[in-house]
Amino acid sequence: MVGALLPVALVVGIAFAPFCAQAESQLSLKSVNFDLPSGDGMFPSGPGADAINNNCLACHSADMVLNQPALSKAQWEARVNLMRTVYKAPIDPKDAGAIVDYLVSIKGVK
Amino acid sequence: MVTEKAFLSRSLSCRRQFLGSAGAATLALTSAPALADTVVKLLLPGGPDERPMTTAFPQKGALILQRTRPPLLETPFEVFDQSLLTPNDRFFVRWHWAVIPTAVNVDTFRLTVHGRVNQTLSLSLNDILALPRVELVAVNQCSGNSRGYFQPRVPGGEWSHGAMGNARWTGVRLKDVLERAGVKADAIQVRFNGMDEPVVEDAPDFMKSLDIDHARDGEVMLAYAMNGEQLPLLNGFPLRLIVPGWYSTYWVKMLNDIEVLDQPDTNYWTKTAYRIPDTPRANIRPGETDVKFVPISRMVPRSFITNIKDGDRLQAGAPTLARGIAFGGDSGVSRVDFSSDGGKSWQAAALGTDEGKYSFRQWQLRFAAPTRGDQVLMVRCTSSSGAVQPDTPNWNPSGFMRNVIERTAVVVA
Numbered sequence: 016m017v018g019a020l021l022p023v024a025l026v027v028g029i030a031f032a033p034f035c036a037q038a039e040s041q042l043s044l045k046s047v048n049f050d051l052p053s054g055d056g057m058f059p060s061g062p063g064a065d066a067i068n069n070n071c072l073a074c075h076s077a078d079m080v081l082n083q084p085a086l087s088k089a090q091w092e093a094r095v096n097l098m099r100t101v102y103k104a105p106i107d108p109k110d111a112g113a114i115v116d117y118l119v120s121i122k123g124v125k
Numbered sequence: 126m127v128t129e130k131a132f133l134s135r136s137l138s139c140r141r142q143f144l145g146s147a148g149a150a151t152l153a154l155t156s157a158p159a160l161a162d163t164v165v166k167l168l169l170p171g172g173p174d175e176r177p178m179t180t181a182f183p184q185k186g187a188l189i190l191q192r193t194r195p196p197l198l199e200t201p202f203e204v205f206d207q208s209l210l211t212p213n214d215r216f217f218v219r220w221h222w223a224v225i226p227t228a229v230n231v232d233t234f235r236l237t238v239h240g241r242v243n244q245t246l247s248l249s250l251n252d253i254l255a256l257p258r259v260e261l262v263a264v265n266q267c268s269g270n271s272r273g274y275f276q277p278r279v280p281g282g283e284w285s286h287g288a289m290g291n292a293r294w295t296g297v298r299l300k301d302v303l304e305r306a307g308v309k310a311d312a313i314q315v316r317f318n319g320m321d322e323p324v325v326e327d328a329p330d331f332m333k334s335l336d337i338d339h340a341r342d343g344e345v346m347l348a349y350a351m352n353g354e355q356l357p358l359l360n361g362f363p364l365r366l367i368v369p370g371w372y373s374t375y376w377v378k379m380l381n382d383i384e385v386l387d388q389p390d391t392n393y394w395t396k397t398a399y400r401i402p403d404t405p406r407a408n409i410r411p412g413e414t415d416v417k418f419v420p421i422s423r424m425v426p427r428s429f430i431t432n433i434k435d436g437d438r439l440q441a442g443a444p445t446l447a448r449g450i451a452f453g454g455d456s457g458v459s460r461v462d463f464s465s466d467g468g469k470s471w472q473a474a475a476l477g478t479d480e481g482k483y484s485f486r487q488w489q490l491r492f493a494a495p496t497r498g499d500q501v502l503m504v505r506c507t508s509s510s511g512a513v514q515p516d517t518p519n520w521n522p523s524g525f526m527r528n529v530i531e532r533t534a535v536v537v538a
Binding site: 042043044045046047048049050051052053054056073074075076078079081082083084085086090094101102103104105 | 169171172173176179181182183184190191192193194195196197222223225227228229230231232250254273278280282283295323324325327328329349350355358362363393397
């Protein structure tokens, strides 16, 4: 994929070089087809890790959560609740408490 | 007084910029394995502040990995010291939902314009390319740029200052497209939807709306090129809405649906999300209640030193060059002032090439660090509408609209 990218960039660059000098020159767009990284890494192990791995990783990678600052339990509850009610994360209600406890254990305000 | 020449040598011509980005791509290819082990420290209060650098995303060079899926990729700050226009392969990336089309066929792509119009349009890219072409240099900045510096910290994308970029956008006026469809007299808003979709079916699709007068102001654009090249996939190929002076939440990517509405848009992303306190600078006290919230809209002035970092050592009494970027938000840059003594005294900086009121403006000056010891450098932008950066940070629960005068702590020895 990366090998194919550079020649494409060169072709586009040559085709577009006159465009910089002359705004009215012809411009053509080229179809694209790429892969994105899967971002399928798991959360660090610990109590509740299964609950967060099973319920949260369909919509987003774990790094988003691991980059968050320390938050209070109430803030984590609000966050999990937002994911369920607004963003429609299909979190099993019996797992929600375990997810919050896990988040507090790794990202709670000390 | 610094001459314009210094700026000219740093601001790249279009062609040189292309050559430069091709060079960067080559570099990224050869150094990708090493970069996987590179970590950048963002100095976010309380942490965590280490992020990996990544070159794993298509059409992108080295960026700070904030989130892999859906991608949140931040521009490393040194990029802003290198050119007035942010290269496409270093331009930040932000998506809400993980279902992002990874293949786009330029022959079959269609933009639909429908709703309260005289005739529904289904426009090919060639149809759009045939409309009158316009160009504009404009800053695209995330509402939550610099969120990681909010104190107390708030959840969200924990950005440093690199969720922004400045590009030359080429495309067509939204006004011209709407005129072709013929907007009915009862239209009040226009809603924009892109090809991205939520993973969960009944979750709210990402859409944003503008008032009809704003949509027809002749400045709002549909861009098909960025810095003279087609848009990178992750910056919204093949079409992106450009809303000059407004935060990038409105700059809908992979735009393929425009709907003219005769009722206020009630979709979640317009009505409920991306709201700020209706207070000066969107500023409230943590825990404050009974606050009215309104949709985020226009940007506010910001400025940065790009060639001197926190912790750098300067030589006392020696002439030192400070340079950087400023932008007025929803208007141009009137002046940029610099302080080398923590804000006790200020001097005006020389301004670089004016690429229009929505662009970054480079600034620079020479100063002599006065006394040995710890010192704080500061830079302050005044916009042409008279808005001045404040000296205390704002706070709100979403971490939006930071524009405090930033401080760079140095050691003078």
